[in-house]
Amino acid sequence: MRFATPAAARVAWPSSFGRRFLVSVDVEEEFDWRKPFSRAARGVTAVAALPAMHARLADAGIGPLYLVDHPVAANPRAIATVAALAGAEIGAQLHPWVNPPDREPAGEGASFVGNLPREVEAAKLDTLIATIESATGAAPRAYRAGRYGLGPASLALLAERGIRVDTSMRARHDYRAAGGADFSHVGNAAFRTREGLLELPLSTVDVGRWRGAGEWLPQAARRVPKGRGLLARAGLHSRVPLTPEGVCAAESVAAVRAAAQDGERLLVLSFHSPSLVPGNTPYVRDDAELARFHAWWDAVLPALARHGFEPASLAEVLVAADEGGMVGPAGLEPAT
Structure with missing residues (x-):
């Protein structure tokens, strides 16, 4: 689905909103x-490392959005840890x-909740929301669908x-090869969906001398063996997600500069809570990678402030989006 x-x-952000960024965290098993x-x-167990990271973000004036999934919400100690974080907003993942x-066999395709029958997706949502509220x-x-797994009924x-x-x-990003959705035609700008939801895409910024070439360039590069890597190493074009996971600080600083040049008004940063403890994700396998994870913030937060x-x-x-309204009528381009 595209x-x-x-x-x-x-969203037509009011002038008083300025340039802003939101930090979102997938708080999960x-x-x-x-x-x-x-x-x-x-x-x-990695949720126990969240308060220290929260304090670091709070010292920078950041009130994160914590998107908790069912294992976290159903664990009294874990959800109490998240709920005790001052200034935090708790959403669902x-x-x-x-x-x-559990009405479906676990597997790659079923890991994208939007691929499930509508009634199964609905039942899982009801369970998750009720567990968080309780x-x-x-x-x-x-809300965030794990693995970015939106489907035709999700919104x-x-x-x-x-x-x-x-x-x-x-x-x-395009997840069709794994059975997921295609967001390659979704930009960084927030927008209203036909259903009235405020959509806040996770930010990914084009950098490099050819960054303004349009969508045709990365699509063409995918068809050439190691094409995207060649473009990136030549400084011509690369796509940089704003996350400390698998992205070096220098690339992200360049992406922040490019986002400012592009006139972006809101950037959405993200990471997974298990990355706060080495060995839980591919991005933080040891203490050295955890140090790089933290060093990313030391470089990127000042870059955000500079720009x-x-x-x-x-x-x-939410207040600014309601105040500013929209460029035009709400909607979502037809998906296939």
């Missing part, structure tokens, strides 16, 4: 990313293989359940 940003439905999906992988009810006393306002199901913000679209991007909470984003 999604695309409708230019007419982009630890599992081996190389192995088949397992319903038994529900350990959440759905990993279908560990989110009841544990925290508040229903989540924001309508979210709107029916009172979710106001979706942040499942990863700008300029006029100030931190924003989800509440501030």
